[in-house]
Structures are given as structure tokens and as C-alpha cells.
Amino acid sequence: MPRRIKKVAILGSTGSIGQQTLDIIRALNTRFQIVGLAAGTNTELLARQIDEFQPRLFSCSAEPDFGCAAQFLPMEGMVTDPEVDLVVIATSGKSGLYPLLAAVRAGKTVALANKETLVMAGEIILREARQHRAKILPIDSEHSAVWQCLRGERTRIERIFLTASGGPFYHFSPARLEQVTAQEALQHPVWKMGRKVTIDSATLMNKGLEMIEAHWLFAVPFDNIEVLLHPQCIVHSMVEFADGCVKAQLGFPDMRLPIQYAICYPERLSNTELPRLDLHMVQALNFQSVDEARFPCLTLARNAARMGGTYPAVLCAADEVAVELFLSHRTRFVDIARIVEETLEEHRAVARPTLDAILQADAWARKRANQISLRYAEAHPRPHKGTPVNDPGIAK
Numbered sequence: 001m002p003r004r005i006k007k008v009a010i011l012g013s014t015g016s017i018g019q020q021t022l023d024i025i026r027a028l029n030t031r032f033q034i035v036g037l038a039a040g041t042n043t044e045l046l047a048r049q050i051d052e053f054q055p056r057l058f059s060c061s062a063e064p065d066f067g068c069a070a071q072f073l074p075m076e077g078m079v080t081d082p083e084v085d086l087v088v089i090a091t092s093g094k095s096g097l098y099p100l101l102a103a104v105r106a107g108k109t110v111a112l113a114n115k116e117t118l119v120m121a122g123e124i125i126l127r128e129a130r131q132h133r134a135k136i137l138p139i140d141s142e143h144s145a146v147w148q149c150l151r152g153e154r155t156r157i158e159r160i161f162l163t164a165s166g167g168p169f170y171h172f173s174p175a176r177l178e179q180v181t182a183q184e185a186l187q188h189p190v191w192k193m194g195r196k197v198t199i200d201s202a203t204l205m206n207k208g209l210e211m212i213e214a215h216w217l218f219a220v221p222f223d224n225i226e227v228l229l230h231p232q233c234i235v236h237s238m239v240e241f242a243d244g245c246v247k248a249q250l251g252f253p254d255m256r257l258p259i260q261y262a263i264c265y266p267e268r269l270s271n272t273e274l275p276r277l278d279l280h281m282v283q284a285l286n287f288q289s290v291d292e293a294r295f296p297c298l299t300l301a302r303n304a305a306r307m308g309g310t311y312p313a314v315l316c317a318a319d320e321v322a323v324e325l326f327l328s329h330r331t332r333f334v335d336i337a338r339i340v341e342e343t344l345e346e347h348r349a350v351a352r353p354t355l356d357a358i359l360q361a362d363a364w365a366r367k368r369a370n371q372i373s374l375r376y377a378e379a380h381p382r383p384h385k386g387t388p389v390n391d392p393g394i395a396k
Contacts (some may be wrong), residue, residue: 008263009036009057009078011099012090014045016194017113017139017255021088022049024260027273031264036078038091057081079103086263089114090139092196093320094362100125101355104134111262113139115209116320120313121358122216136217137262142210143217144258145236145249150218153241157220161238161246162210163230164290165190167202170229174294180333182326190233190253199323200297203336204290208301212312215305222305227298228287234277235285252277296337300344309349310361317365318343325373335376343369 008025012018018039025032036057039046047066050058057078058070079087079099087103088111089096096114101121103110105128112118118125129136138144142162150157168189169177185202186195193201200206207227214225233253240246251257252275260271292299297319304311322339325331331339343365350357 003031005033006031006263007033007035007083007085008088009038009081009084009086010034010088010090011038011059011075011079011096012040012088012092012113013037013049014039014042015090015092016192017090017259018088020256021090021259021263022053023273024256024263024271025053027271028260028264028269031269035081035084036073038075038078040091040095056083075099076102079108080106084108086111088139088263089117092116092194094120094316094359097121101128104129104136105132107132107134109135109137111137111139111259113259115140115206115213116316118216119209119212119316120362121355122212122312124355124358126216137265138213138217139255139259139262140210140213141251141253141255141258142237143214144261145251146214146218146239148249148261149237149239149247153239153247156242157218157239158224158242158244159240160214160218160220160225161240162207162214162225162227163233163235163237163287164204164207164227165201165233166229166231166290167198167204169202170231170295172294177294177334178332182329182333185326185333189231192255195327196320196323199326199336200319202333203297204295205297205301205319205336205340207290208298208305209316211301212305222302227290229290230285230287232282232285234282235287250277297340300337300340304344307349309351310353310358311344311347311349313353313358313361314344314347314349314365315340317362318369321366321369322373325370325377331373331376332380335373335380338376339369339372342372 010018034053034055037049037055038059041062043060043062043064050068055070057073059075076099079102087108089100090113093116096117100117168187186198188198211225215222234250235248238246238248254275304315318340322336
């Protein structure tokens with residue numbers, strides 16, 4: 001009996017995760033067919049992808065400067081197309097929210113790389129997914145690791161340990177952190193990621209967002225989710241069960257591994273293009289606690305998660321603004337946490353928000369974070385560092 005080909009739509013196809021997803025599909029081309037590709041403003045790369053994969057549908061946020069046989073369709077229309085079996089959401093920020101909701105309401109299987117959507121509206125999204133029998137499969141390496149550890153298990157989860165590389169600055173002093181440049185922060189020592197998530201990795205905001213995402217994906221209380229620094233990036237996460245046993249998922253630090261696991265699920269397929277972990281070369285696996293005094297974004301995320309309501313949406317929006325200001329050389333690295341903290345402190349939360357209330361909180365937070373940032377920019381004017389670093393797309 002011939003294998004059924006999965007028909008796929010990829011949102012964020014020109015970003016880091018989108019391109020790596022296409023690498024997997026290129027290597028396993030007899031298993032997949034691209035139905036739709038969606039991008040932001042990188043229409044030059046999108047045109048090349050369309051030429052190679054010949055999708056029936058495409059979407060982009062900029063005016064397309066190419067002609068093709070594919071039909072232009074908004075992302076919400078693309079993900080609900082009857083032909084689509086699997087939706088890969090690799091857009092950044094809140095841009096993935098409406099497409100994700102549309103996909104789960106259509107009962108689709110979604111491979112999700114966008115953290116912010118579940119952080120902002122996890123309760124709403126998971127409720128819709130249950131109602132419409134949609135599946136949400138995590139692409140993040142940490143959540144993929146937890147998911148793999150849970151396969152075949154029926155016992156209660158005691159704790160989840162999310163591992164963090166620590167980014168490039170986990171050994172920096174507070175004084176040295178004051179001097180960090182955008183170029184330094186973009187040099188992650190291990191992972192290849194989009195610019196926004198690379199900065200979030202350096203501030204450890206990424207781990208805070210992943211903690212909130214893990215809460216929704218695995219129904220584990222926030223207080224039972226811990227973050228450990230693990231510079232080797234070999235153990236991608238661990239799960240402790242009620243009997244005290246701990247399971248860990250190990251692998252070479254390459255995002256294509258969790259991407260392939262998600263899009264091929266429930267199968268594990270051989271792919272000669274992917275690296276193998278050589279345990280003979282692993283000399284040590286080290287774990288340590290996070291110094292949250294130096295990396296306060298993790299504390300801010302944990303507190304926002306505990307307060308709930310619209311606080312997580314404000315956290316995401318303020319962080320997105322603060323990171324963009326830093327990448328544009330208008331504020332300092334250490335100002336990211338301060339801008340986010342002040343925005344959260346001024347927020348008047350809605351305890352059980354509707355989607356409209358979440359989006360209103362998002363809009364308020366963006367405006368207020370920009371206003372707050374002016375004080376930091378004036379207090380510490382930054383020397384011109386060349387062309388601002390723009391975020392092209394997505395994220396690990």
C-alpha cells in the first residue's frame with residue numbers, strides 16, 4: 001500500500017524555522033507536498049521557494065514583486081484549505097495568532113514554532129483545539145523533548161526541567177552586561193535562530209516564554225516547571241515523574257531534528273542530512289541554576305504567568321518592542337528587562353480576557369513600552385552602530 005503524502009502549508013517560510021522545514025521536506029520529498037507558503041517582506045526568497053516547490057497558494061505581507069501561477073491567499077484562508085493536512089506556524093510574534101486559531105478551528109494538525117501565540121492566548125487556543133479535535137505539535141527543541149519523554153507514559157508529571165544554553169552572556173558580570181552590543185547578542189554560541197529569539201535567548205526571556213508555553217501544552221503548574229542552565233545544549237529537556245524517575249531527551253543541537261519529529265509524527269524517519277550525536281565526544285553534561293538577578297526577564301515572565309489574565313500578552317508585546325529598540329541601537333541590552341518590567345507594573349489587567357481584550361492589552365503594551373523607552377534612550381544615548389538589525393522572521 002503506497003504511503004500517503006502529507007500536504008503542508010508553511011507560514012514563515014523565509015525565516016529560520018521555515019527554511020529549515022523546507023530543508024527537511026527537500027530531503028524527504030517523497031513524503032510531503034507543499035500546498036502553501038507564506039512569508040513577510042522577503043519576497044525575493046519567497047519567489048525562489050515558490051519556483052522550487054510549486055505551491056498552489058502563497059501569501060506575503062509586502063506587495064509581491066513577482067509573477068507566478070500560485071494563488072494569493074491570506075494566511076487564515078491558506079491554513080483552512082481542505083487540501084492542507086499539516087500547518088507549520090513559524091511566524092514571529094502575534095502574527096501567528098489568527099492563523100493558529102483558524103487552523104485549530106478547522107481541525108488541522110499544527111506544528112507550532114511560535115511561542116507568543118500560546119503565551120498570549122493559551123487558554124483560548126487550547127479550548128478551541130479540544131473542541132475541534134485539532135492537534136498542536138511543538139517544534140521548539142525544549143517542548144519537543146518533553147513531548148518525546150512523555151510518549152508511552154501514563155503517570156503524573158512531577159516536574160518539567162527546561163534547559164537553557166544561557167546564551168552568550170551567562171558568565172558576564174552586571175557591569176559587562178551594561179556594555180553589550182546588538183552584534184554581540186546576535187552571536188549565539190550554539191543555535192541557529194532568528195534575530196528576535198536570539199536576543200530573547202541572551203536575556204533568558206525565551207525560557208520564560210517557553211515555561212508559559214509548557215504550562216499550556218502539558219497542563220503542568222507553573223511552580224512545577226524549572227529552568228536549568230546547560231551550556232552543552234545536548235539535553236533538551238527533562239521530565240520527573242511521581243516516582244522520582246527522570247527522563248531526558250538528548251540530541252545534537254540542530255533545530256532540524258525537532259522540526260522533523262513534528263512534521264513526520266508519529267513516524268521517525270532516517271535522514272542522512274541530519275547530524276548524529278556522538279556520545280564519545282560528550283565529555284560532560286553540566287547543569288546549574290539561573291542567576292535571575294543578572295537575568296531578570298525570567299523572573300518577569302514567571303510573575304506574569306502567575307498573575308495570568310492579560311499580563312502574559314503584555315509581557316510578549318513589551319518584550320517585542322524592547323528587543324526591536326535594542327536591535328535598532330536605541331536602547332541598551334539591560335534596558336530590555338527594565339522596559340518590560342515598567343510596562344507590566346503599569347498594566348491594569350483583565351483577569352479572564354476574551355481575544356479582543358488580549359489584543360487590546362497587546363496594543364496598549366506596545367504603545368506604552370515605546371513611551372517608556374524614550375527615558376532610557378535619553379539617559380543613555382547610544383553611539384551609532386551602523387545599519388539597524390531588522391528581524392527577518394522567526395525563531396527557534
